[in-house]
Amino acid sequence: MDSNVDICKHVVVFGISHNTGSLGVREKILFAEQDIPEALSELCKLDGVLEAVILSTCNRVEIYAVIDKPDKAQALLSSFISAKKNIPLEDFEKHIYFHRCNQAVEHLFHVTGSLDSLVVGEAQILSQVKNAFSVARENGSTGIVLNKLFLFAITSGKRVRSETKIGKGAVSISQAGVELAKKILGQLTNHCAMIIGAGEMSELTAKHLKSAGIRKLFFANRTLDRAAALSAQFDGAAINLAEMPGILPECDIVISSTASPDYIIDVDDMREVIVKRKNQPILLIDIAAPRDIHPDVGKLYNVFLYTIDDLAQVAKYNVEARTNEIAAAMIIINEEMNEYFEWYNYLRVQPIVVSLRKKFDTIRDKNLTLLAGQIAEMPEETRNLIKNFASELTDDFFEMPSIALRESAGTSDWMQLSDALTKLFKLK
């Protein structure tokens, strides 16, 4: 990639996300991980495309590019997708969003700050952006503009996560259940859990429990096959529902989500369990409808019974709390974006600053050469003093115009000032 940046080459973003298109549409244009390097090479061969990054996740497919002719960028990228994915343009055209310059930059900062995510504050997007950027960089499809843009955006995303509470609190039912278990039992590494039922919810809960470090997982189901499949997936133990009462006293967390019309655990069962457990606290989460656990079980000593409605309330509270953090996240995003714009603007005046510095250095060196004969007889200390004086004088003369140029980079004066300096000092 050519590292010389011309200001008319613009940053653009082109894509479809969960906000604009359904999963059906997104699926059609999704890039598999192994296809991205090839797609990037083809993109960069298109007329006017100088740099490109492809971000392809289940919630969004986006192309970030630096394009010579941004007016034609949308048509160019649409045709590219259509040809690459072999789908007619009209199938996805109305779902596309296209932003240029500042809007494109702002969009990326919102994405890395997870403000544009399906669930605000979700953690995955930042690593997905990092991954997309590193693939593009390894394939040589990024240059000075996108490199800097992605570095700023990733830093901004990290700051948003660490300096705000946007990623805090469980926002799904299963995650809320696990968080609650941690608040009752502390670290889960020494605890056992039983998941009754083997549906999608059970799988999701098992995933969260496993990542929370649960010591042992039991999967109880009417048909052992499905329980066995889950236990193989999560390194647990499969049991039949008939075996459940024997295992229950060992478990500190029980999550039930079966389709059974009757209660699976009633008060007498749990009373026996509590006696066997010597009153050790037990968390029961009933996410089934109709309920699997008799509501009176929750009245027993050291038994904490939660239903799907209770957990939904927790998740709702956390979503609201995350939404309240958006304003704090925006402050960070704006700070980082301004720094990026400052850097971007500086690119416009950078060639003049570099030329001016070279000119000043040349003048200094020329004059020192002229003086060389006259100072040759002087002691080394004096000669060094003269050289240092010349260097400091050059630096001082250079400082003012260079600062003025930098400051003008973000304003409309920059061109006038550049022209003036070019003429005054006969810069190339």
Add this chain to the structure above:
Amino acid sequence: MTHIFSEIIRIVIPVAYFAVSVSFIVAFTKKQQLSSVWPSLFLAIGLFAHTCLLINILIANGYYLIETPFEGLAFCGWFFIVASTLLVYRQKEASFGAFLFPAGFVVSTLAVIFISQGPHLPKFLLSQPFMAHTWILFGSYACFLLSAIISIMYLVQHHLIRSRSLGSVYERLPALEVMDQVIMNCDAVGAALLIIGIVMGFLLMNSAIIRPPNLNIKISFAMLAAVTYACEHILRVGIGWKGQRACFVSIFGFVLIMITLLSGRHGF
């Protein structure tokens, strides 16, 4: 140690503990773990000054017999702060600090404000075993204070979980099991110290030929508290009296301890 130095120490202790308390309360309200070095620094300064104060009294008197209630509070406060520090930094839970350090600040401040010379003790009490007896007992009181505060935290968290009020306070308080474990440990250590202290007291009375042993209010309530805490431990281990019930017993035990403390001197 000069008088001026002693006076400076008596100012440094409450100031440092106040700063520690504020830092932990702020961390608790902002739901942060302590990453700043300042609270640890204030704590180190406070503890150092507090230790100097105790040593100063010990050197000045030749013994530290805890003659006045406030001298006792100074030692109890020091022991409490040390135990709280160990707990907070071991558990890495700022929320413990937000509740424990303010209590430590109050106890220590009362002590350094009102510390004074007590009446001269009878000669037979000026002995190292008597000093050990009082130190052990005040150590146990510090353990029970710690346990009572965490029991209150436990009951609040338990209530929030039971009533499904899973809001900001619930988020900030530690896990029930963690608090229960701390309460159990504090009560066990406290009860052991209390029993040793009481046994030592009886031996001292015996050696001073006070027969039959004088069972005044102080001794009676101390014994009642020891029995309460011992029962709590036996019930915990035996039939699993964990959680809420243990907390109530712990708080009741501390009420007995307060009566023991407030009932004044032995009177012999």
